[in-house]
Amino acid sequence: MFVPADQDGADTSGGATATSSDPSSSPPPYTPSGDQPTTFPSTPPAAADPDSGLPVVRLTDLPPEAALTLELIDDGGPFPEDRDGVTFRNDEELLPDQPVGYYREYTVPTPGSDDRGARRIVAGDDGELYYTGDHYSSFARIERTS
Secondary structure: OOEEEOOOOOOOOOOOOOOOOOHHHOOOOOOOOOOOOOEEEOOOOOOEOOOOOOEEEEHHHOOHHHHHHHHHHHHOOOOOOOOOOEEEOOOOOOOOOOOOOOEEEEEOOOOOOOOOOOOEEEEEOOOOEEEEOOOOOOOEEEEOOO
8 A cells, every 4th residue: 555755744644643753753765675565755745647646756765776677677678587577467457547568567676585576667658657665556656857
């Protein structure tokens, strides 16, 4: 499940919250293990992609391995994982509806993981890019910044 990071500290959950203003109590921008829900910092102001309705995340706010994976995608490989570049079927129906074969998936390495981990970038034929840190339970549209 996607959980946006709140930039101004306001409670958006409707429940009780701690009143601490200690910035160290904020959740991390991502979960390296991929075992927990993905948390993305919001792009100010909290933005949603108009095409998908998904949150937007800056590439610079993702794990550094995501930028390396995007470089490989841009270069056409070679990719470290055999499954990189295979068709992503969008069975979860979280991405905009497109014909099968429109989306491709690529592994974003997880340091310390002995398998592919849960992090992926999904690329559409028109150049759109999506990140998931929780193996397709949630997505955010990647915004490349110069």
